[in-house]
Amino acid sequence: MGRSEEKQWMPDEVDPTGPNLARVYNAIGGGTHTFGADREMANQLLTVQPELAYWVRTNRAFLARSARFVFESGIRQVLDVGAGLLAPGSVHDIAAQVAPDARVLYLDLDPVVVAQANEILRDQPLVSAFRGDLRNPAEVVRLATEAGLDFTRPVAILLVAVLHFVQDSDDPEGILARLRDAVPAGSYVVISHASRPPQLTDAGVRAEKDYSERTAPVALRTREQVERLFEGWDLLEPGLVQPPFWRPEPEDLVEPADVERAKGTPAWVGVAIKR
Numbered sequence: 001m002g003r004s005e006e007k008q009w010m011p012d013e014v015d016p017t018g019p020n021l022a023r024v025y026n027a028i029g030g031g032t033h034t035f036g037a038d039r040e041m042a043n044q045l046l047t048v049q050p051e052l053a054y055w056v057r058t059n060r061a062f063l064a065r066s067a068r069f070v071f072e073s074g075i076r077q078v079l080d081v082g083a084g085l086l087a088p089g090s091v092h093d094i095a096a097q098v099a100p101d102a103r104v105l106y107l108d109l110d111p112v113v114v115a116q117a118n119e120i121l122r123d124q125p126l127v128s129a130f131r132g133d134l135r136n137p138a139e140v141v142r143l144a145t146e147a148g149l150d151f152t153r154p155v156a157i158l159l160v161a162v163l164h165f166v167q168d169s170d171d172p173e174g175i176l177a178r179l180r181d182a183v184p185a186g187s188y189v190v191i192s193h194a195s196r197p198p199q200l201t202d203a204g205v206r207a208e209k210d211y212s213e214r215t216a217p218v219a220l221r222t223r224e225q226v227e228r229l230f231e232g233w234d235l236l237e238p239g240l241v242q243p244p245f246w247r248p249e250p251e252d253l254v255e256p257a258d259v260e261r262a263k264g265t266p267a268w269v270g271v272a273i274k275r
């Protein structure tokens with residue numbers, strides 16, 4: 001696919017001919033901020049793992065429920081790291097519903113994400129997006145401070161479906177510790193982290209490898225490894241669970257089949273507070 005398909009918000013330096021992490025995720029979730037190469041890779045992944053669309057949906061639903069939860073707990077500053085392309089149910093949408101006075105900062109490594117967000121958020125003074133790298137938490141805090149976050153007041157840091165792009169060599173536990181040290185008591189951290197699907201077929205392994213090689217390497221982690229990321233934070237009820245089981249809505253998980261399906265979700269999520 002060529003530049004003719006390019007959206008106006010796309011930065012000039014971005015090449016639309018290869019798949020892009022944020023856009024592939026957007027395509028799997030049914031989004032429209034995609035190019036042919038993204039949709040092709042999304043289709044390849046969905047062919048070997050049709051449940052992927054459900055897993056993305058449950059992750060987005062967790063993101064919305066956890067954002068609502070932190071706002072309802074009184075938080076008025078959210079730093080959404082690895083925010084991805086904005087889509088219905090992004091944090092500023094939830095803020096508009098329950099905390100219109102909240103400040104929301106989106107941070108992402110990908111200039112495509114930042115450009116799309118700035119285009120969408122043009123008329124929203126309390127919401128902004130900027131480019132930054134989670135692997136450099138000091139820089140993340142500096143950028144967020146410059147962008148208007150007040151680190152003397154509680155902040156919620158969202159790390160939703162991003163930490164599995166941070167390799168062990170980049171010390172994810174250390175990153176979490178430094179973010180924890182930067183925020184005052186009463187701050188929250190929200191984590192959603194992919195784990196290994198239980199029955200990965202040979203074709204699934206090949207598709208995962210291809211995805212990793214063409215977008216970004218993925219570091220799937222076990223429940224125990226994800227739990228260690230919360231060291232020094234107080235995990236709130238219901239603890240570390242698969243996304244559909246984190247404070248579901250009354251209409252969720254009603255049928256036994258829904259519960260069975262939810263149990264197959266290869267991800268661990270939790271919300272914790274700094275005491």
Ligand SMILES: C[S@@+](CC[C@H](N)C(=O)[O-])C[C@H]1O[C@@H](n2cnc3c(N)ncnc32)[C@H](O)[C@@H]1O
Pocket residue numbers: 021022025059060063081082083084085107108109110113132133134135159160161162165166
């Ligand atoms: C799978 S998307 C998740 C989007 C959104 N948080 C959600 O859960 O719907 C992962 C995002 O993390 C971003 N990302 C990956 N590595 C990152 C890093 N080191 N620092 C900041 N963002 C990163 C990617 O560019 C992508 O937009």
